[in-house]
Amino acid sequence: MPELPEVETIRRALENGKRGGPPLPGQTITGAHILWPRTAIEPKPVVLAHRIGGQKIRALGRRGKYFLVYLSRDVLLIHLRMSGDLYLVPSNYQIQRHQRAVFPLSSGYSLVFEDARKFGRMWLLSDPTPILGKLGPEPLEAAFTAEALWAALQKRRRQLKPLLLDQTFLAGLGNIYTDEALHRARLHPLRIANTISRQEADALWQSIRFVLREGIRQNGASIDWVYRGGGFQNTFQVYARAGQPCYTCGTPVERIVVGQRGTHLCPHCQSLESLPENS
DNA sequence: CACGAGACCTGTTCGC
DNA sequence: TGCGAACAGGTCTCGT
Numbered sequence: 439m440p441e442l443p444e445v446e447t448i449r450r451a452l453e454n455g456k457r458g459g460p461p462l463p464g465q466t467i468t469g470a471h472i473l474w475p476r477t478a479i480e481p482k483p484v485v486l487a488h489r490i491g492g493q494k495i496r497a498l499g500r501r502g503k504y505f506l507v508y509l510s511r512d513v514l515l516i517h518l519r520m521s522g523d524l525y526l527v528p529s530n531y532q533i534q535r536h537q538r539a540v541f542p543l544s545s546g547y548s549l550v551f552e553d554a555r556k557f558g559r560m561w562l563l564s565d566p567t568p569i570l571g572k573l574g575p576e577p578l579e580a581a582f583t584a585e586a587l588w589a590a591l592q593k594r595r596r597q598l599k600p601l602l603l604d605q606t607f608l609a610g611l612g613n614i615y616t617d618e619a620l621h622r623a624r625l626h627p628l629r630i631a632n633t634i635s636r637q638e639a640d641a642l643w644q645s646i647r648f649v650l651r652e653g654i655r656q657n658g659a660s661i662d663w664v665y666r667g668g669g670f671q672n673t674f675q676v677y678a679r680a681g682q683p684c685y686t687c688g689t690p691v692e693r694i695v696v697g698q699r700g701t702h703l704c705p706h707c708q709s710l711e712s713l714p715e716n717s
Numbered sequence: 718c719a720c721g722a723g724a725c726c727t728g729t730t731c732g733c
Numbered sequence: 734t735g736c737g738a739a740c741a742g743g744t745c746t747c748g749t
Contacts, residue, residue: 441742476725503743519743521727537725556731557743596719614743655749661739662729700740703720 440518442577442610443653444665445503448524452549453498458662459547464493464544477551480561490514490541502573502609506566511656513566519557521664525550528594554664577646582608587646588639591631599627599636600697602646610650614659614670614677617702619645621676625677626710627694627701676702692714 440448445698448457455461470487489512501545506526507514526547527561533540539551539654545591552598560648572588575582585675587608601607602616611619625638634642648692653659658668661678671678675685680693684704692705 444742517743520741521743551725554728555741555743557726559744594718600720601745616741659742664728664742699722699743 439613440520440522441615441653441658442500442503442650443507443615443656444658444668446654446660447503447668449498449500452524452526453593456539457525459528459543462495462507462526462549463545464495466492467549468492468542468544471533471540471542472538473540474553476556477538477553477558477560478560480563480564480627486560486562495594501570501576502571502605503612504573506683512562512564515561515566515569516551517559518553519555520550521555523557523665523711525552546690572606574605574607575609575610577610577650582643582666584640584643586596587643588634588636590637591634594603596631597623597628597696598631598642599699599701601631603697603699604710609716610644611646613651613699613701614674615646615653617677618649618675620704621708622649624707626701626708627696628710645701651712674702678702 444603451457452462460536467490470696475483481489493509493511495507497508499508503517505516505518514611527550528540529546529548536552536554537550538553538556539560541549545551575586590607598620599616602611614647619642623638623641625642652673653670656669656673658665659670660666660668661671676691679691680702681690683689684691684707687706689704689706692703694701
């Protein structure tokens with residue numbers, strides 16, 4: 439489930455004590471049970487479990503799709519990938535089928551990293567910059583301006599969709615929000631980045647920020663068994679709407695494959711033809 | 718630099 | 734009803 443809005447939703451809930459237990463900041467992690475070893479990239483599970491014990495949670499953060507737990511000495515980075523989730527349970531709870539890591543807390547609750555598909559990953563680092571430093575701009579921060587987006591687009595010759603999914607170009611967009619943003623900006627996913635006009639870049643910038651903010655406002659999107667509680671799926675204009683009429687023009691929404699990802703667009707609103715150059 | 722294919726995984730849904 | 738194929742919110746690596 440995790441694109442930027444879903445990760446942010448989970449972060450806020452854990453911060454406010456609305457995800458199965460009390461607020462995380464202030465609690466102390468007493469250890470770690472890593473049930474699927476590949477989850478822990480660095481350090482190795484045994485070392486991570488030992489090193490995290492006794493560290494107090496100072497704050498929670500997010501960078502792109504990375505969930506950040508600022509501890510006394512280290513930062514725990516968690517990437518939910520396709521099916522990850524984080525929540526609290528009372529520590530006497532029995533381990534459930536898809537739980538990949540469990541962190542007992544001083545409060546009597548445990549932080550659970552659940553992940554059916556086992557793609558999720560975590561790191562315990564004193565300095566997270568080797569990982570976070572590779573990320574592109576944070577789309578909702580002030581430094582990410584329409585001007586900056588346009589300038590960055592000018593330097594690339596890739597198709598828009600794969601480029602927007604590239605986390606080193608921009609951090610946080612995934613398949614859903616990319617399709618929704620491109621539709622809102624009336625841009626075809628296969629348009630080449632450096633052919634985008636300044637006006638189009640403005641529209642794209644606004645659309646990206648709009649869909650992410652709207653996603654957060656609605657607590658993310660829920661489309662299958664993986665994630666519940668969000669409402670953004672009710673706002674989808676094209677994602678998962680193949681064959682259904684575009685709300686703007688009535689043309690059936692099309693599904694194509696771009697970079698091996700299902701991609702949804704309105705072929706009428708998001709024309710590939712060179713734009714209104716003369717109109 | 719850009720692209721496509723294959724991996725990594727499990728669960729659900731679709732089509733015959 | 735049953736069963737295999739296709740598909741899923743992500744990213745990495747390798748070959749061209």
